[in-house]
Amino acid sequence: MNALNLFGLFAVSLMLIFYALEARHAGFILAFALACLLASAYGFLQGAWPFGLVEMIWSAVALRRFLKTRNAIAAASTP
Numbered sequence: 001m002n003a004l005n006l007f008g009l010f011a012v013s014l015m016l017i018f019y020a021l022e023a024r025h026a027g028f029i030l031a032f033a034l035a036c037l038l039a040s041a042y043g044f045l046q047g048a049w050p051f052g053l054v055e056m057i058w059s060a061v062a063l064r065r066f067l068k069t070r071n072a073i074a075a076a077s078t079p
Helices: 003-021 026-046 049-077
Strands: none
Touching: 003 026, 026 049
């Protein structure tokens, strides 16, 4: 297994871990978005540009979900 494959395994493993932990804290949603960017970079480096593009979009979706969740938490804690 070369370094690029190890990087891909690392990125996708982080995605799985952070996705599983999303319900515990909004920060894990942000971490998931960042892990998606790592997976996107892996896809582009590997030459699988459709995978890289989809992971980039998935990261934007997760970032939007993070912002929405963070705003909802802030609104709920405001008296």
